[in-house]
Amino acid sequence: MQNKKPKNVFQQGAISSEFIGNSIYKHQTKTSIGAHNIFLGQVRADEIDGKTVAAIEYTAYEAMANQKFHEIRESAFEKFDLTCMHIYHSLGAVNVGEICLFVFVSSPRRNVVFEALEFIVEAIKADVPVFGKEIFEDESHQWKVNS
Amino acid sequence: MRITLKYFGQIAEVTEKQEEQIDIEAQVIAELLELLYSKYEGLKSKDFQVAQNQELVINTAEITGAEIALLPPFSGG
Numbered sequence: 001m002q003n004k005k006p007k008n009v010f011q012q013g014a015i016s017s018e019f020i021g022n023s024i025y026k027h028q029t030k031t032s033i034g035a036h037n038i039f040l041g042q043v044r045a046d047e048i049d050g051k052t053v054a055a056i057e058y059t060a061y062e063a064m065a066n067q068k069f070h071e072i073r074e075s076a077f078e079k080f081d082l083t084c085m086h087i088y089h090s091l092g093a094v095n096v097g098e099i100c101l102f103v104f105v106s107s108p109r110r111n112v113v114f115e116a117l118e119f120i121v122e123a124i125k126a127d128v129p130v131f132g133k134e135i136f137e138d139e140s141h142q143w144k145v146n147s
Numbered sequence: 148m149r150i151t152l153k154y155f156g157q158i159a160e161v162t163e164k165q166e167e168q169i170d171i172e173a174q175v176i177a178e179l180l181e182l183l184y185s186k187y188e189g190l191k192s193k194d195f196q197v198a199q200n201q202e203l204v205i206n207t208a209e210i211t212g213a214e215i216a217l218l219p220p221f222s223g224g
Contacts, residue, residue: 041224058223059155059156060223061153061155061198061201061216061218063201064198064201064216065223067201089223089224100224101223121224124224125223125224126221127221128221128223129155129198129218129221129223130221130222130223130224131155131156131157131221131222131223132223133156143156143157143219143220143222144222145220145222146220146221146222146224
């Protein structure tokens with residue numbers, strides 16, 4: 001099930017609920033799977049100094065980022081008994097309330113998917129060169145920092 | 148040696164460009180950074196990491212790559 005070449009993880013704009021639902025549907029044919037786990041990152045309307053975030057605009061060092069996503073994928077398959085995994089990240093503007101990160105892991109057994117998902121999401125936050133610009137309602141901006 | 152520099156996020160705001168090609172005599176990353184600090188004063192106060200050919204490198208690393216990127220703090224997800 002392991003895919004050896006780096007995939008393009010990026011999608012322009014928000015990741016739609018239809019896309020996510022369809023991804024789940026596509027796994028119905030993979031009948032060795034007993035458990036899925038899904039992480040959805042949603043853009044939060046943070047309030048900073050009296051101003052409210054309206055959207056995050058994502059840019060990335062795409063070649064390096066896709067390589068890092070690939071390395072995270074390889075090490076996740078090595079560490080955990082996964083049947084498959086998928087990662088999608090937005091580029092460009094994503095409004096508050098919309099989804100900007102979709103990570104989907106599947107395994108025969110449930111305990112694996114809890115651990116694997118956390119490992120993957122934390123690695124994405126730490127190692128992948130993606131940059132979020134928080135755009136406020138008054139169109140000013142600041143650069144997001146992961147906490 | 149001719150290298151391509153790539154700038155992202157708040158670093159690109161300081162340099163006012165996302166990419167440029169320059170000829171350098173610098174041998175290590177630290178020397179290249181000195182050059183960039185004199186060219187772009189605002190970089191000094193910025194937090195960033197350096198990637199050479201898409202791998203993070205330390206300041207004492209030798210310049211071997213054709214593509215060097217200045218990466219501000221990652222904030223994906």
